[in-house]
Each structure stands twice: as C-alpha cells, then as structure tokens.
Amino acid sequence: MVHALPSPAELDTFAETADRVRGAMESVISGRPDLVRLTVAVFLAEGHLLLEDVPGVGKTTLAKSLAKAIDCSVGRIQFTPDLLPSDLTGVSIYRQAQHEFEFRPGPVFANIVIADEINRASPKTQSALLECMQEAQTTIDGTTYQLPRPFLVVATQNPIEMEGTYALPEAQRDRFMARLSVGYPARNAEVEMLERQETADPLAAVRPVADVEMITAMVGTARRLYAAQGIKQYVVDLAEATRTDPMLRLGASPRAAIQLLRCAKALAAMSGRDHVLPDDIQDLAVPVLAHRLLPSTDARLAGHTVTESITAIVARTRLPISGRASAPDRRATAG
Structure with missing residues (x-):
C-alpha cells in the first residue's frame, strides 16, 4: 500500500502536541518520564494499556492524568467480583409507554475507558471487553454498536499473587498493546510528590492540552x-x-x-x-x-x-x- 509520508510540519505538530500531553501528565506523575512517554506512545498508536503493580503506586493516577490531558469522553469502571458484563457495555430497557426497548450505553462508550483493578472481576465480565478492544464495537441483544474513536482502554491490575484477583485470559492479555509497571518512585521524586500533594491534588490543576480531533489526526500521522x-x-x-x-x-x-x-x-x-x-x-x-x-x-x-x-x-x-x-x-x- 502506497501512502504519503508525514510532512515536516505534521511531524513538528505531532511532537509538540505529544510533549504537551507528557508535560501535563508529568505535573502529576513525579520522576517517571519513561513511563509517561510509553503511555503516550501507546495512546497515539491507538492501543490499549495494562498497568500492573502493587496498590498505591499511582496506576490509577497515571490513567486519570492522561484522561484529563485530553479533551475527550472518559468512562470509569471499578471492577469487582459481582460486576456483570452489562455493567460495562450497557443494557436494553423496555419502555412500556413507547412499547419499545431503549438502549442505555455503558461506560465503554467513551474515548478513554479506565478499567480499575480489572483482574478483580470474573473472567465472564472481563470477556465483555474482548470485542470492544479488538474491533471498537460491542454487540448487545443482536445489535452492534460502534464505540467512539479514538478508543483506549487503560486497565490497572494488582499482581496475581494479591488476594481476590483472577488471572486475565490469554485472549484478553493479547489485546493490550503494552503492559507497564509503575514501580516505586525514586527518593527525590517521592519527596517532590509529597510537596505537590501536601495541600492540594495536582490532578485538579490539569487542563486539556489536546482534543479528539487532534489525537485522531496524530494517530493517522503515526500510521503513515x-x-x-x-x-x-x-x-x-x-x-x-x-x-x-x-x-x-x-x-x-x-x-x-x-x-x-x-x-x-x-x-x-x-x-x-x-x-x-x-x-x-x-x-x-x-x-x-x-x-x-x-x-x-x-x-x-x-x-x-x-x-x-x-x-x-x-x-x-x-x-x-x-x-x-x-x-x-x-x-x-x-x-
């Protein structure tokens, strides 16, 4: 397939916008530039990201910082053992007055879906994401619904040795473009984190530096x-x-x-x-x-x-x- 390479102007715009997104995230995530860099790369490659580590190291904060840096729709799912597939994808409700079913979309109908502690839900519920992550669509009661693009699932999970976790099926792990480990921050970075969060939550100060149209164009630029x-x-x-x-x-x-x-x-x-x-x-x-x-x-x-x-x-x-x-x-x- 023959296509035109990105122009220097397109590449400059790409790099500048990516740097702004990274800067917004790094105002929250202290001392881990490589982690932020790879997170942004996965997003701009229109892949899905799995963040794995012990509780309390900033997995969800990293996902939320990316979501706040982009002016787009965000869905948040807290995975628990009693979560059902319909809690993710949505459900059809019968309206007696109209004598018809009305579809109520679930949290997967968003540009960025934060799946918090994904391995605390049962394999049945986890499998509800398979079609979403591979084809950016979901089929409910025989009807297929397209998900918004770009579509990114940022999932966090605790190590499998932690109590109350289920191993992700191989088919679902394969749908994540990358798995990153947050890890503990360096001493200086942790001190900086304490100073930043001593009186306020730095996430509250993050403002969008890009929108859906810009990200869609950047995804196309990267593909070329x-x-x-x-x-x-x-x-x-x-x-x-x-x-x-x-x-x-x-x-x-x-x-x-x-x-x-x-x-x-x-x-x-x-x-x-x-x-x-x-x-x-x-x-x-x-x-x-x-x-x-x-x-x-x-x-x-x-x-x-x-x-x-x-x-x-x-x-x-x-x-x-x-x-x-x-x-x-x-x-x-x-x-």
Missing part, C-alpha cells in the same frame, strides 16, 4: 511513518524467536507483531522522525511482548522470567542492515 522492509523482518524475527524459545510455552501472536510496529511508529513520531529505527523496536520489546508470553515448566523451575527470555532474544536476533532507505526509495515503497 515509514518502516523499512528490514525493520518489518526484524519484528517478525523477534516474534518467531519467542515461538521457538525452549524457555517459553506460548510465543507472540501475529497481533503482537502488528502492535509492536504500530507502537514503534508512534514512538518514532514523538521523536520527530518519519521512520522507525531498530532502537524503537528494542525499547518496546519487553512492554509489548512480555505480558503475552508464558514461561515453560523448565523456566519456572529455574526461576527464569519472561523478561529475561525477551532480553536474550533481542540480544541474539540479528539487527537489520539499515532501518532507513533513501528518501526517494521510501516515498516510492512506503506501505
């Missing part, structure tokens, strides 16, 4: 970035290596390869580039792939983690000879 044939082959090489690694019993899906490239394009555009580099792929390999893979029995017995497997695969996979063709070639073969 150039990825050389060697870069695409490199992505596939990494995915194939996870499927044959003896330390893994479940490798990366084709969806994982697609999302890795899309997220790399968004990351490259945030840097003002019109092309993807191998560095972009390597930076995203663990966040995009780790949550989709399952360790083998031998790996678990040896205490070998999935992250260690991905790091080893990246280290031994041959880099493409060049991540960028000449400008005339790129414009002729972009697709």
